[in-house]
Amino acid sequence: MKKAELAAQVAETTDLSAKDAAKAVDATFAAIVKAMQDGDEVRITNFGVFxxxxxxxxxxxxxxxxxxxxxxxxxxxxxxxxxPLKDALNA
Known part of the structure; x- marks a missing residue:
């Protein structure tokens, strides 16, 4: 899945416009990168840790x-x- 496909799926799931969903995906990735640059971990419950x-x-x-x-x-x-992510992949 490419970033554009991810944004399209977010738009479909959340009823956001494609442009707003793309902004949300970009902002999420930017926040993860910024936190990691600052030396912090990013914990996303039920998903994983960056x-x-x-x-x-x-x-x-x-x-x-x-x-x-x-x-x-x-x-x-x-x-x-x-x-939960491991279990979902192995179900």
């Missing part, structure tokens, strides 16, 4: 030359699904 994890610096190999390279430390997004 969080930020720190990946430490590590050593790797360049696949073309085989030379050792350093992979920089980074913050990476994580998603932990909630039990």
């Amino acid at each position: 969080a930020v994890s720190e990946r430490p610096e590590s050593q790797g190999r360049d696949p073309r030359s085989g030379a050792a390279i350093t992979i920089k430390a980074a913050k990476v997004p994580k998603f932990r699904p909630g039990k």
Whole structure:
């Protein structure tokens, strides 16, 4: 499902116009990103948790030359699904 399809489904379910539903979807994603940038977790009851994890610096190999390279430390997004979501997928 693409973002436009998600917005269309939200519009259909909530009786919002397509434009308003697209704004709502965009605002939701922006709020999740902003909270994660601030280092907060986003807990959506019955769905899951969006969080930020720190990946430490590590050593790797360049696949073309085989030379050792350093992979920089980074913050990476994580998603932990909630039990109702897992159950819905396995029903």
